[in-house]
Amino acid sequence: IDGGVPPVNIIYISLDQNELRREKIGIIEILETYYKLMLKRPLEMGGSKVYVFLDEIQSVEDWHKTLKNLWDLNYKIKFFVSGSSTMALSKGAMESLLGRIKPFIILPFKFSEILEFYKTIDRIPSLFLRNAFIQSVSKADPKILFEAFNAILGDVIPIKERIEILLNRHFIV
Numbered sequence: 001i002d003g004g005v006p007p008v009n010i011i012y013i014s015l016d017q018n019e020l021r022r023e024k025i026g027i028i029e030i031l032e033t034y035y036k037l038m039l040k041r042p043l044e045m046g047g048s049k050v051y052v053f054l055d056e057i058q059s060v061e062d063w064h065k066t067l068k069n070l071w072d073l074n075y076k077i078k079f080f081v082s083g084s085s086t087m088a089l090s091k092g093a094m095e096s097l098l099g100r101i102k103p104f105i106i107l108p109f110k111f112s113e114i115l116e117f118y119k120t121i122d123r124i125p126s127l128f129l130r131n132a133f134i135q136s137v138s139k140a141d142p143k144i145l146f147e148a149f150n151a152i153l154g155d156v157i158p159i160k161e162r163i164e165i166l167l168n169r170h171f172i173v
Helices: 020-023 025-041 062-074 084-092 109-117 125-140 142-171
Strands: 010-014 050-055 077-082
Touching: 010 025, 025 050, 025 062, 062 077, 109 125, 109 142, 125 142
Parallel strands: 010 050, 050 077
Antiparallel strands: none
């Protein structure tokens, strides 16, 4: 959107929704409905590029064949696919989408990154504690880490409850 793409040209679909699986609604049907209702044109008509984000793609059988067919038809669509199962994502996709796919593996957030993401705590205390931990271990002196914790304690106490909520959520996920 910041790059000038109209919001109507961006669609996000979570493919693990029970309704989609129960009704056996596939990627083509979703796109045809989206084009008809939102873009007011048939899928085949073209127009400006559409950016399609498909999450939990491994929930769709033969998804890679569908995307290959859409690619081969030269539709102005750029797909971004993600999923929680690397094995299911790569199975079959590498062969049929060869030269059309750029895989990225994104590891889960560390807890310190979650705190930074939710602007609960900035990067400085986590780096400070990491360095203190490394020094403490390398010098076999737990006092170094203890003093580092005490140094940031005043900053952490007011946000203790928020940190606990995020920690619980992190463990559950």
